[in-house]
Amino acid sequence: xxxxxxxxxxxxxxxxxxxxxxxxxxxxxxxxxxxxxxxxxxxxxxxxxxxxxxxxxxxxxxxxxxxxxxxxxxxxxxxxxxxxxxxxxxxxxxxxxxxxxxxxxxxxxxxxxxxxxxxxxxxxxxxxxxxxxxxxxxxxxxxxxxx
Amino acid sequence: xxxxxxxxxxxxxxxxxxxxxxxxxxxxxxxxxxxxxxxxxxxxxxxxxxxxxxxxxxxxxxxxxxxxxxxxxxxxxxxxxxxxxxxxxxxxxxxxxxxxxxxxxxxxxxxxxxxxxxxxxxxxxxxxxxxxxxxxxxxxxxxxxxxxxxxxxxxxxxxxxxxxxxxxxxxxxxxxxxxxxxxxxxxxxxxxxxxxxxxxxxxxxxxxxxxxxxxxxxxxxxxxxxxxxxxxxxxxxxxxxxxxxxxxxxxxxxxxxxxxxxxxxxxxxxxxxxxxxxxxxxxxxxxxxxxxxxxxxxxxxxxxxxxxxxxxxxxxxxxxxx
Numbered sequence: 001x002x003x004x005x006x007x008x009x010x011x012x013x014x015x016x017x018x019x020x021x022x023x024x025x026x027x028x029x030x031x032x033x034x035x036x037x038x039x040x041x042x043x044x045x046x047x048x049x050x051x052x053x054x055x056x057x058x059x060x061x062x063x064x065x066x067x068x069x070x071x072x073x074x075x076x077x078x079x080x081x082x083x084x085x086x087x088x089x090x091x092x093x094x095x096x097x098x099x100x101x102x103x104x105x106x107x108x109x110x111x112x113x114x115x116x117x118x119x120x121x122x123x124x125x126x127x128x129x130x131x132x133x134x135x136x137x138x139x140x141x142x143x144x145x146x147x
Numbered sequence: 148x149x150x151x152x153x154x155x156x157x158x159x160x161x162x163x164x165x166x167x168x169x170x171x172x173x174x175x176x177x178x179x180x181x182x183x184x185x186x187x188x189x190x191x192x193x194x195x196x197x198x199x200x201x202x203x204x205x206x207x208x209x210x211x212x213x214x215x216x217x218x219x220x221x222x223x224x225x226x227x228x229x230x231x232x233x234x235x236x237x238x239x240x241x242x243x244x245x246x247x248x249x250x251x252x253x254x255x256x257x258x259x260x261x262x263x264x265x266x267x268x269x270x271x272x273x274x275x276x277x278x279x280x281x282x283x284x285x286x287x288x289x290x291x292x293x294x295x296x297x298x299x300x301x302x303x304x305x306x307x308x309x310x311x312x313x314x315x316x317x318x319x320x321x322x323x324x325x326x327x328x329x330x331x332x333x334x335x336x337x338x339x340x341x342x343x344x345x346x347x348x349x350x351x352x353x354x355x356x357x358x359x360x361x362x363x364x365x366x367x368x369x370x371x372x373x374x375x376x377x378x379x380x381x382x383x384x385x386x387x388x389x390x391x392x393x394x395x396x397x398x399x400x401x402x403x404x405x406x407x408x409x410x411x412x413x414x415x416x417x418x419x420x421x422x423x424x425x426x427x428x429x430x431x432x433x434x435x436x437x438x439x440x441x442x443x444x445x446x447x448x449x450x451x452x453x454x455x456x457x458x459x460x461x462x463x464x465x466x467x468x469x
Binding site: 052053056059060073074080083084086087088089090091092093094095096097098099100101102103106107108138139140141142143 | 338339340341342344385390391395397401423426431434455457458460463
């Protein structure tokens with residue numbers, strides 16, 4: 001019996017701010033720009049809604065990379081949310097790096113509602129980077145693995 | 148020192164300034180003193196203060212200051228940082244505490260005594276610069292400096308941050324090399340760091356002692372008590388849970404941790420948990436400016452604050468070794 005070797009396709013979780021990146025993703029769709037289908041978007045009301053636990057939870061449940069997209073600094077719908085998110089995520093990413101988790105698995109990107117092209121480009125780049133890293137082994141939870 | 152403290156506590160109880168005293172009493176072993184509340188001069192006979200009264204008493208004040216009357220608390224410099232932080236967060240009513248600051252020369256770590264090959268400890272007496280350790284196999288002498296707790300070796304400050312009166316000598320803020328170990332880890336490769344932490348954290352038995360003792364962890368309802376969180380109060384079934392627990396625990400106190408080192412002291416498995424907290428402190432100092440939690444009671448914490456030109460998270464790529 002021949003075993004077919006499947007190409008590795010990472011699972012990416014993208015936390016997208018309702019007011020900008022989520023609309024940006026929509027725009028990239030209406031503009032018929034391609035971005036990989038393995039990006040799973042989770043809509044959040046603001047990038048600062050993303051609790052560090054969400055990021056770890058995503059990895060636990062099988063994500064190979066987590067990206068957080070929010071409004072550009074200064075453009076937050078709630079005025080200052082993304083500034084707090086920026087500090088939090090800097091510290092979280094730094095801590096994950098400290099624990100020896102590959103630093104390319106996490107990313108934060110500012111994407112406005114008008115930047116459909118940037119959204120598609122960011123996702124393409126991120127998926128490529130995570131594909132290079134391969135499967136998430138260091139933050140996996142064996143109980144959540146598909147058999 | 149112990150006599151002076153007992154005398155002062157009795158005076159303050161007698162003149163009605165306070166109606167309770169927070170201190171330490173003898174525990175099960177000679178080196179294991181437990182925090183205790185005394186409410187009469189008779190009870191104060193049990194009061195203990197020596198090189199092993201290491202527990203940070205500030206957290207007990209969260210509950211104690213909700214009760215009637217004023218309480219006397221004997222606080223070491225580390226504990227006064229914690230008290231300031233708790234006052235800032237409105238967890239402790241400072242007006243209901245009478246703080247007697249005590250000078251601190253560092254505390255001893257019994258694990259270090261045991262590591263010297265001394266077993267069957269029955270009692271420990273301080274004699275000048277040495278400890279005379281009474282064991283089942285006879286007496287042994289060790290130098291105090293050899294068994295100083297790790298957190299005291301790299302002590303950040305012997306200055307009392309808040310007090311109503313001082314017993315002993317107030318110290319100074321020390322420019323210590325407490326970040327050396329964090330730096331050493333940062334300079335390892337990612338694989339080495341991963342192996343280091345896998346080795347350390349896999350010993351975790353999820354006893355939650357680090358959380359329970361932490362003076363910054365004072366939530367009534369903790370995320371780790373939520374059975375739906377998937378990581379609630381159980382021994383870890385997967386190595387993921389250990390990492391999740393320790394990252395989140397350290398993150399929840401980031402910017403509020405005063406680096407008192409209690410988490411590592413109480414860890415029954417000897418995991419250097421303070422390194423995780425110190426990593427956050429180091430990052431905050433380097434990225435957002437020097438900040439010492441507990442130094443004052445009115446400044447804004449680094450994670451409840453921001454500037455318009457903060458660095459982007461991609462800075463992680465530019466720092467340290469991959």
